[in-house]
Amino acid sequence: MWRAFYEMRRHLDRVIERQLAETGLSSADYDLLSPLSEAPPGGLRARDLGNLVGWDRSRLSHQIRRMEQRGLLIRRECPTDARGTVIDLTQAGRAAIEAAAPGHVDNVRRHFVDLLSPEEVDTMTAIATRVLDRATDRPAPETAERE
């Protein structure tokens, strides 16, 4: 069962990455553009964006740099904290996410969600929630703790 799950995970990754590639985006691009497109005007602090998507600062910084070079977003200095950086969509970035979103959602449905019965969807949600909750309950399982 773990083997099947592992392969399904890889398969879905590939299918989604390929479909998004047709719109010129990667799934990493999509992960960032999606919350930015729903953010209040003016953009988001890099810190807050990182918390929204659950990325560490390094990964976020690299991805933002690459996307800024492609013109999908811009970095500005944060007015209230000189350490901070504010990230905002460019017009091209907004256009890209709006062009990609419907096809992406549809793709996820066709290759995954629509293949599940309503009960299976509930079961999957319960499993995912439980696995993630268990992770935050025990921050450092560490393999053989003795406390």
Next chain:
Amino acid sequence: MWRAFYEMRRHLDRVIERQLAETGLSSADYDLLSPLSEAPPGGLRARDLGNLVGWDRSRLSHQIRRMEQRGLLIRRECPTDARGTVIDLTQAGRAAIEAAAPGHVDNVRRHFVDLLSPEEVDTMTAIATRVLDRATDRPAPETAERE
């Protein structure tokens, strides 16, 4: 639900990668060492190994090169087909997989399998099998087919 699944997938990836890293291996290493450790003596054709793990030739070649540099396996010419390459474990490679396997299996159990009821395990297996079957049934879904 898709969001929860997506995050669970990322979480499990990280947990597994980190645990394997403690043994000096990556999950890509493990994916290759595992079938090799169960292969008949003499190793496997690169082609066959690729089919077993479902990787394309390029990915396989890169990973084999990196692992050969680390001394985990060796490449030899294939005696029956001059195009081919035979991959075999070194002693270090066999030692590495045997040292890593129990902890890895245990880790997967603790962070995933043991959190599921027997019914949920069945459901998950059914879902994964269905999603993968659907993929091979329709080789190229292509977004908006009109056939």
Next chain:
DNA sequence: GCGCCGCCGTTGACACGTCAACAACTTCGT
């Protein structure tokens, strides 16, 4: 006000994965 500690973001090095192109070899039709 100063100094220390912690937070914020960046950078460089490296591993991983994909794509396209290639070289070497086999297979098959003729």
Next chain:
DNA sequence: ACGAAGTTGTTGACGTGTCAACGGCGGCGC
């Protein structure tokens, strides 16, 4: 036997993800 076509593995370029280290700034205790 010969050449076209398919197979096998390698390589280079690039995007992505992680880790460790760093520089800059804020906040807090004194």
